[in-house]
């Protein structure tokens with residue numbers, strides 16, 4: 001008699017199927033992933049073979065890889081800001097901010113080996129056992145400066161995002177080194193500091209181009225709050241049904257983002273311009289480059305001239321992806337509104353002045369919904 005032994009992949013599948021947790025209801029899945037801090041990573045590690053209902057996006061939110069092309073904009077060489085090509089680089093930055101709201105930069109002042117270490121650090125953190133990450137969950141974290149979580153606003157979302165994250169807010173070096181997780185605190189702090197100069201330079205260029213000049217205290221106010229996030233998108237069994245991050249714009253001033261080589265970041269071309277119209281472009285990974293994107297704050301300040309780009313992230317079935325954004329946002333007490341010089345030129349204000357704390361509360365109080373966050377400050381003309 002011949003006995004067919006299972007092949008090792010069949011064995012794995014059988015083993016996984018027997019290990020896979022059975023969630024009797026959407027509530028028990030929510031408890032496991034969100035409340036207990038197992039995250040999407042915990043779900044995948046438990047041997048999941050297909051995505052649970054709670055992660056299935058409505059068809060209009062799903063991302064079809066075939067429908068979009070890669071953005072072919074050359075990365076901008078920031079080192080040339082210090083030489084004879086200064087004006088040309090300024091023009092490139094301004095044009096990118098006015099059209100796509102996204103661009104990539106090289107020679108940005110962040111050493112390439114630090115970029116590699118950051119990606120490794122992100123993997124080290126998310127590879128920790130769930131209970132070691134769960135100590136940073138909202139409500140139990142030892143400090144408001146550090147938060148681990150999953151999705152964006154799980155309690156508000158019909159379909160959850162296929163992403164875990166850790167968010168590290170900067171107040172001082174001492175605080176960061178004391179509170180942030182040991183797997184990533186040193187590299188995250190170094191990255192935050194080294195990227196700050198480029199953020200300041202870019203903001204000054206954009207504001208200067210509007211014919212406005214801001215004093216140092218106003219610049220400080222607009223750049224005063226910094227945080228480094230690490231995003232982890234586990235390999236997904238059904239990438240065509242899920243999103244890593246849903247459509248959104250970033251609320252702050254400028255975001256600097258490091259992505260690994262896997263790809264999946266898409267940006268929407270809003271208006272008719274020479275980059276495209278209405279379509280989604282993938283921002284391709286470029287080794288050594290950083291991605292810059294304009295946040296809502298700059299769109300509001302510029303009275304809509306600069307675009308806070310709508311973007312989203314696809315998931316992949318083959319490998320887990322990490323991305324590491326530094327968000328630079330105004331301090332909570334800052335008031336943001338269109339700059340008077342721009343309103344004078346435009347003859348009309350498209351946004352009202354709002355307190356940034358209120359803007360933030362509205363942003364974090366709602367699920368991602370494209371550029372809806374801007375409606376909080378938008379003046380609608382009937």
Ligand SMILES: O=C(O)CCC(=O)C(=O)O
Nearest residue numbers: 231245259265313323325
């Ligand atoms: O993972 C990415 O490439 C983008 C993440 C993102 O948009 C965000 O964290 O706001």
Ligand SMILES: [Fe+2]
Nearest residue numbers: 248249250311
């Ligand atoms: Fe974003």
